[in-house]
Amino acid sequence: MPTDGIFDRTISLLERSLNLRSLNQRVLASNIANMDTPNYKAVELIVAEEMNRKEESNSGISLVRTHVNHLPIKNKAMNTVKLKAAKAPDFSIRGDGNTVDIDRTMGRLAKNTLLFNAATQLISNKFKGLKNAMKGGN
Template sequence: MISTNAFSYADVLTKAADASYLRETLISNNIANVDTVGYKRQDVGFESVLERELGMSKYEMLDQKIENIHMNHLTATAYTDAENFSYREDGNNVDIDTENVELAAEQIRYQGLTESIDQEFSRLKSAIGN
């Protein structure tokens, strides 16, 4: 049986794309609830998880870090941001301008991730010879 980590990068990119998609959904929900009394914005914690996983092998090359990453640890988790904080009297902590900028940035990130996944599979296909 041949063991390979050929899909390791694609797996990490897929996890990142899933997190980005979830973040887009939550930001859209935040925008939809900008006028909801007491609503607290939500966001996704993924980058810190990825950074922690990659940082566990400080003196290894990126290829080795990706091979040693625990995929089951790379999960996007939604959280309520600044749960007890609100600068508005109605208790809502959504800033529409910030959310719109975050949404645009996340859309660009998602597009970059999906293009990277596509390129990774193109490289694998080229290596196979098809």
């Protein structure tokens, strides 16, 4: 959804957060689904580091505003996600080589779900505010 220039970066950042949390949910679900698979190595995504990543532009071309009333130029690369899958701690409680720690994974899943729901609520409130502003504050 193109939201560049609508007041601030909040919507783009929340969209990025939702995308990352959704991806993290799939990775955690995969770990849980493979908890009984011998020699399965758990995988983790470090979402907080990706959210804190500075915006980077790979383009040698820069855009400029030709008039002060034009909307500000936003970085199109903001929603691009570059994640590396990291192996979870290589410690197996069981003797089959599986490294899924179900308690740790379920805790991470609960935290991820809470953060996803919080981002969903924030973006919903942002759109309600924009809708209210377009209606004239009624």
